[in-house]
Amino acid sequence: GSLDMSLSGKVGMRAIVYYMSTTILAVILGIVLVVTIHPGVAGQERAAGSKDSREVTTPDTLMDLVRNLFPPNLIQATMQQYRTSLMSPGPVPVNDSGQIRDPNNTFTWKFKG
Numbered sequence: 001g002s003l004d005m006s007l008s009g010k011v012g013m014r015a016i017v018y019y020m021s022t023t024i025l026a027v028i029l030g031i032v033l034v035v036t037i038h039p040g041v042a043g044q045e046r047a048a049g050s051k052d053s054r055e056v057t058t059p060d061t062l063m064d065l066v067r068n069l070f071p072p073n074l075i076q077a078t079m080q081q082y083r084t085s086l087m088s089p090g091p092v093p094v095n096d097s098g099q100i101r102d103p104n105n106t107f108t109w110k111f112k113g
Contacts, residue, residue: 071077 068077
């Protein structure tokens with residue numbers, strides 16, 4: 001059987017109207033839920049009171065991303081995340097090994113991770 005063009009147009013229009021109406025409904029429902037529930041606010045309050053923001057450089061962040069791409073242990077990778085943390089040298093700019101670590105320049109700080 002051949003397709004009737006008017007019937008195909010009606011079915012197509014109904015599909016487009018259904019898609020647009022469900023999309024608009026999902027957007028409205030999402031906005032209402034975000035406004036009423038406020039997701040993430042409790043986590044922000046806990047994080048604000050727990051510690052200061054970590055001081056890292058862009059290369060450290062990129063290297064953490066690369067390290068997390070290829071985990072040595074897949075099971076451990078689902079539970080943990082590798083993260084570089086910089087250790088401030090304190091007020092003394094020279095450490096035990098004689099290397100100069102400027103407190104104002106994060107590129108000279110020691111890191112662990």
